[in-house]
């Protein structure tokens with residue numbers, strides 16, 4: 001049974017997938033302090049949050065069972081990603097589910113600031129019928145500057161076109177071609193500062209975007225501009241904005257987000273007649289909350305159950321077509337790594353991965369991680385290692401990872417070979433994915449074999465002489481060990497050989513010792529693959 005803690009308000013309908021899962025138990029405890037979370041997090045496998053819960057390193061250290069943190073939304077700036085990666089805690093978000101909702105909120109804010117809706121509402125309900133103070137402006141024919149043309153920025157730009165606005169877009173990844181397709185003029189920040197009547201920001205908060213519109217920009221900004229921020233507090237310098245409004249340079253601002261949330265009671269935005277605010281409501285619609293909760297719950301279930309999952313935030317993104325090609329190899333890769341780790345003696349210095357055939361043309365990063373995870377899981381325990389922290393742990397331990405690729409097929413359409421170099425020796429295990437038959441080990445050290453990588457496997461090295469198979473079979477039989485499969489491999493007649501014996505249950509060290517001391521047998525090891 002996996003225990004999931006939901007620590008922010010998340011749609012019940014969205015998490016019904018988790019509620020109904022027989023292997024999941026859910027606790028909802030919102031509004032907890034860091035201390036309160038630290039006190040209880042130890043018993044949970046997963047934590048589900050929105051933007052309120054600050055998931056600190058302290059919480060993760062106390063979360064001994066924590067495998068995954070799910071963010072029902074986009075921004076993960078409330079989660080210490082480095083701390084999560086170090087611990088192998090997978091962080092996932094739901095980046096698509098609230099795009100339209102946040103875009104629509106941006107428009108609501110833009111129109112509200114253009115027409116003074118909140119101010120006019122407040123006056124009207126207070127009993128004052130004032131039709132003079134709230135002269136607004138149209139959006140039509142105005143220049144809209146969009147900083148950050150990602151998911152939300154692009155949707156805002158598309159809707160602005162329908163309002164008859166002239167849209168300037170800036171994003172480091174905005175190509176001329178895409179801008180043209182969207183009917184947007186590709187611009188620089190300076191162009192936007194100089195020309196825009198409305199500016200809306202849709203970037204994450206990074207060292208680069210922090211105070212992207214600050215004192216210096218306000219000094220040059222087009223007089224009468226209105227500024228909207230439904231992205232992250234801090235992209236626009238709050239104090240510089242207040243100064244620019246008071247100086248008559250900026251006509252108004254609409255902010256959904258603050259540098260510190262909630263803002264202090266004396267925050268200069270809160271009583272300013274030209275600034276309208278909402279309490280981080282960008283993603284707060286029924287639809288968006290359902291969408292993000294569904295997305296994140298699905299991923300969370302996959303991760304807890306050990307199934308393949310979509311991109312995690314603390315792992316490099318992988319294109320869907322690449323993932324489709326690689327996923328079938330994940331199990332094979334992990335098993336090869338684990339097999340090699342079980343037979344190699346001494347501390348691992350290098351993991352050399354060689355891809356041949358159809359894998360040579362694919363970006364194998366995600367598969368490399370699986371292989372390294374397989375190797376390290378043997379030494380560090382499978383609880384400690386996963387695809388998120390595998391490379392980090394290897395680097396920390398000074399383990400060199402070398403990846404080579406070759407188009408040569410070596411008789412198989414695809415082949416992965418994993419060579420472990422330790423202080424004592426070098427061991428190789430190679431395998432392939434056989435169409436219709438699944439993963440197979442095709443080579444151990446220099447010996448060709450054909451072994452299904454699962455269950456208990458005895459790896460016996462011996463001299464290629466008559467009678468060996470019988471001796472091993474008899475010994476195992478007398479020790480009540482049933483043989484399921486048996487393979488022998490040799491390079492030359494009468495030379496060194498190996499025997500790979502699949503057995504129905506694990507054998508003791510004593511039995512391995514007995515096998516190794518039979519005549520003409522050199523060594524016996526047991527490998528256990530899950």
Ligand SMILES: NC(=O)C1=CN([C@@H]2O[C@H](COP(=O)(O)OP(=O)(O)OC[C@H]3O[C@@H](n4cnc5c(N)ncnc54)[C@H](O)[C@@H]3O)[C@@H](O)[C@H]2O)C=CC1
Nearest residue numbers: 074075102148149150151152171202203204230231282283
């Ligand atoms: N107010 C709210 O409740 C919500 C806020 N958000 C926030 O909105 C922001 C945008 O979200 P999405 O569009 O989904 O993200 P996204 O990742 O699709 O788009 C962000 C864009 O910003 C661009 N960018 C990064 N650095 C930049 C720079 N220095 N200058 C210009 N552009 C830069 C990126 O290239 C990317 O295209 C995020 O900060 C997110 O956390 C998202 C949902 C709800």
Ligand SMILES: O=C(O)C(=O)COP(=O)(O)O
Nearest residue numbers: 050051052073074075283
């Ligand atoms: O998705 C985001 O980035 C948001 O800012 C939405 O935050 P929330 O889930 O409403 O606390």
